[in-house]
Amino acid sequence: MSATLTTPPVSTQPPAEHRPTYLNITKTIGSWLLTLDHKRICLLYLLSIALFFSIGGFAAMLVRLELLTPAGDFLTADGYNKAFTLHGIMMVFFFLIPSIPATMGNFLVPIMVGAKDVAFPRLNLMSWYVFMFGSVLAITSVLLGGVDTGWTFYTPYSSTYSNSAVTFAALGAFVAGFSSILTGLNFMVTIHKMRAPGLTWFRLPLFMWAIYSTSVIQILGTPVVAITLVMVALERTLQFGFFDPKLGGDPILFQHLFWFYSHPAVYIMILPALGVISEVISAMSRRKVYGYTFVAMSSVAIAIISFIVWGHHMFTSGQSVYAGMVFSFLTFLVAIPSAIKVFNWLGTMYQGSISFATPMIYALGFLGLFAVGGLTGLFLAAMGTDLHMHDTYFVVAHFHYIMVGGAVMGFYAGLHYWWPKITGRAYPEFLGQVAGTLMFFGFNFTFFPQFLVGYLGMPRRYHAYPAEMQVFNILSSVGASILAIAYILPAIYLAWSFFYGKRVGDNPWEAKGLEWEIPSPPPTENFLKPVVVTEEPYTYTKEAH
Amino acid sequence: MWKDFPLFPEAASTSARDVDLLYFFIVAINVIFTIGVFAVAVYFAIKYRRKNEHEIPPQPGHSTLFEVVSSAVPTVIVMIIFGWGTWLFYVNYIPPKGAMDIFVVGKQWMWKLQHPEGHREINELHIPVGQTVKLTMTTEDVLHSFYVPAFRTKKDVVPGHYTTLWFTPNKVGKYHLFCAEYCGTQHSGMIGWVHVMEPADYEAWLQGTVRGETMSQAGERLFGRLGCNTCHKADNSGRCPTLENVFNEPVRLANGQTVTADEAYLRESILKPTAKVVAGYQNQEMPSFQGQVSEDNVLQLVAYIKSLKKQPEVKK
Incomplete structure (x- = not known):
């Protein structure tokens, strides 16, 4: 989107090392740990979630090593159960949910609305501390011997039977939930109240629509899972009878409460990635996003429908057949706005000027993987086939295609796209393209075989499995090592580029958007003069450059 | 099918082939759309690749036809799958007679x-x-x-x-x-x-194989051992309602509701007797057997109560 001009043209800017930027204005550790600057808080989150991603990834490697052979011979049964639980809890609560909103959202929400900071900068810093406190609780549960309930904490196993440190892990997720609520609240208020003059709702970049929709889910859904986890902790410690029938409770109640949040939570993970992909495809094709209003509204539609589909996790639980039918129907509705987005992205690329820079490599990979992830959801939304496939590796593959193939590819696409803005430096382009390609193939290598072994009937969370299923598991484990390399590579070259990368100009992509009209890296106050927006977003015209 | 590299589990029930058929249908939809989307994306990326660094391509217009088609096609496809999947679930939901x-x-x-x-x-x-x-x-x-x-x-x-x-x-x-x-x-x-x-x-x-007593015999023995028969008498002369011919019949409760005495109701009445009291027996206090009988035992008691129902003659 184009603003009427606020900052001097690029050429008159002094180079970044000679002017104050949010990175160099103060240098002490304290100035980072007590910063109220949304851009610095973005980097605090980036470092933290990189750590949690590594822990979760390490646990995943243990799982894949165990599953190389049919017998349970690498880890003990309890060790295996704790490894996949750690993987799930770290990746879901401490990586995927905060990933794009807390990093790129934090960096871009104020800039994309033309503001100096988020509405509540102190609350924003507090959100990070709350998040870190939650992670300390969760990691404490590992130090106390680990948790073996799976990230879903299904009762009454979690509330009565498990002998592991469930309470700490549940409290960790509970506390981290507050960070998510507060961040969502902050973004929502910022988008409502702090838009620059002329920046109407339909001039907002699509990433803002995605973040806004995500915030709605964070605010409305997270309290429910928070209460549910407290109920588990109360039943565990004080024998309140919520879920265990021996105490007068009902285990199905837990499933309803848990999925009421945790299904929408999937959209907390994927919606921001959809927003990133809209930005990246538009910039890399130098075209206005095709069907802007349709794409924006599809984010809102997905957020709303996501709240009324939770029962599709419970087709085999003994839930009423008629409830199942309604949930199945509503679940199929989600497919429609998702498909619309994909078609509109293709419409955006059509006749564009398409670059093969790293963000586009990730975006293309995203399109393929998100298509598979979304379409394989059809098998599970259909009750007749779900009966067979529920709780098998088919489900594992399906949600990894969405949450890793979709959300993580989107995360990497956005990270590379905005990296020059965040750091003022270029990442090594060729290595970026290699890592993006490797991630696409490594991902398919890892997870495609899981669809096949899932239809064959291999249940989830199995420490040992029948011998005839081994070949798929070997493929999957080999693929996982390729995937690991594809994740480690960007971590190394991005860290290097942060300190030593080549300096870039303010708008290296020649992209549209307020963030590209301010210096790279931006000054603490983002905009040096007030912003007035006069144009639609993504107005690529020949006169502009 | 390959022995060492099986892609499908054996199909050994009457509904297995039906599930496979819907599976193949959705696989076809998946293949068409995944390859379609990815191929178009890659084709566009190559065909419209950037030719010079600063070029600005033509900008998109608006096509109502595109919007209608791009929403209608997925809508029709998912509704077909919804109908098929739901029908398949439903016909496999209610067990046929004679099971x-x-x-x-x-x-x-x-x-x-x-x-x-x-x-x-x-x-x-x-x-x-x-x-x-x-x-x-x-x-x-x-x-x-x-x-x-x-x-x-x-x-x-x-x-x-x-x-x-x-x-x-x-x-x-x-x-x-x-x-x-x-x-x-x-x-x-x-x-x-x-x-x-x-x-x-x-x-x-x-x-x-060694056959123990039947489930209803085991239940009958338990019924005596737990003292159920002192109150639940066959001729309804006991302090509690008779259990003859109760199974799967409507029961009027003290709160005015009517429930069917199915397995779940019988189980609940054994473990939580005060949950749904039969009309007219509000003053009788049946003790709970929660914790005293295993789920196996409860099933045997239920089997015994079922056996107290006069069965219409079933021809084999």
């Missing part, structure tokens, strides 16, 4: 199965081919899920509830039985085999 009853109790980490005639099995189920089998299931502890991939079906086993699952095996063989709902340390060890046998072999198996 053979098997009672299942899950327990960390084993499957305990009882045949009404008294045979008990652990982690193995022997059934005759062509005979519809209805499982009535519960668990002593946590959630489990009874899953036979060759039958393409599963059902969670839920503490405090009875859930049911039925299938009609149509192919003789030995098939995997898995617990599909995570249940703790030895979850992946809570597995077994379903043996689908020729009826003659099944008869031989029945003869060759």
Whole structure:
């Protein structure tokens, strides 16, 4: 989107090392740990979630090593159960949910609305501390011997039977939930109240629509899972009878409460990635996003429908057949706005000027993987086939295609796209393209075989499995090592580029958007003069450059 | 099919082929759209690749036709799959008449199965081919899920509830039985085999195994041992309602509601007698048997109460 001009043209800017930027204005550790600057808080989150991603990834490697052979011979049964639980809890609560909103959202929400900071900068810093406190609780549960309930904490196993440190892990997720609520609240208020003059709702970049929709889910859904986890902790410690029938409770109640949040939570993970992909495809094709209003509204539609589909996790639980039918129907509705987005992205690329820079490599990979992830959801939304496939590796593959193939590819696409803005430096382009390609193939290598072994009937969370299923598991484990390399590579070259990368100009992509009209890296106050927006977003015209 | 690289589990029940058929239909949709989307994306990326660094391409207009088609096509496709999937679930939901009853109790980490005639099995189920089998299931502890991939079906086993699952095996063989709902340390060890046998072999198996008392006999013995018969008398002269001919009949409750005396109601009345009291018996205090009887025992008591119902003559 184009603003009427606020900052001097690029050429008159002094180079970044000679002017104050949010990175160099103060240098002490304290100035980072007590910063109220949304851009610095973005980097605090980036470092933290990189750590949690590594822990979760390490646990995943243990799982894949165990599953190389049919017998349970690498880890003990309890060790295996704790490894996949750690993987799930770290990746879901401490990586995927905060990933794009807390990093790129934090960096871009104020800039994309033309503001100096988020509405509540102190609350924003507090959100990070709350998040870190939650992670300390969760990691404490590992130090106390680990948790073996799976990230879903299904009762009454979690509330009565498990002998592991469930309470700490549940409290960790509970506390981290507050960070998510507060961040969502902050973004929502910022988008409502702090838009620059002329920046109407339909001039907002699509990433803002995605973040806004995500915030709605964070605010409305997270309290429910928070209460549910407290109920588990109360039943565990004080024998309140919520879920265990021996105490007068009902285990199905837990499933309803848990999925009421945790299904929408999937959209907390994927919606921001959809927003990133809209930005990246538009910039890399130098075209206005095709069907802007349709794409924006599809984010809102997905957020709303996501709240009324939770029962599709419970087709085999003994839930009423008629409830199942309604949930199945509503679940199929989600497919429609998702498909619309994909078609509109293709419409955006059509006749564009398409670059093969790293963000586009990730975006293309995203399109393929998100298509598979979304379409394989059809098998599970259909009750007749779900009966067979529920709780098998088919489900594992399906949600990894969405949450890793979709959300993580989107995360990497956005990270590379905005990296020059965040750091003022270029990442090594060729290595970026290699890592993006490797991630696409490594991902398919890892997870495609899981669809096949899932239809064959291999249940989830199995420490040992029948011998005839081994070949798929070997493929999957080999693929996982390729995937690991594809994740480690960007971590190394991005860290290097942060300190030593080549300096870039303010708008290296020649992209549209307020963030590209301010210096790279931006000054603490983002905009040096007030912003007035006069144009639609993504107005690529020949006169502009 | 490849022996070392199987892509499909064996299909051994009457509904397995139906599930596979819908599966193949959705696979076709998946293949068409995935390859379509990805191929178009890559084709555009190559065809419209950037030719010079600063070029600005033509900008998109607006096409109502594109918007209508791009929403209508997915809508029609998902509604077809919804209708098909729901129909398939529904026709496989209500068990047909004449099903053979098997009672299942899950327990960390084993499957305990009882045949009404008294045979008990652990982690193995022997059934005759062509005979519809209805499982009535519960668990002593946590959630489990009874899953036979060759039958393409599963059902969670839920503490405090009875859930049911039925299938009609149509192919003789030995098939995997898995617990599909995570249940703790030895979850992946809570597995077994379903043996689908020729009826003659099944008869031989029945003869060759030690048969204990039938479930209803065991229930009758418990009924006496627990002292149930001191209050629940056959001629309704006891302090509590008679249990003759109660099963599956409507029961008027003290609060004015009417419930059907199915397995779940009988189970609840044994474990939580005060939950739904029969009209006219508000002043009788039946003790709870929670904690005194196992889920196996409850199933036997239920089987006994069922046997107190005068059956219309069933012709075999």
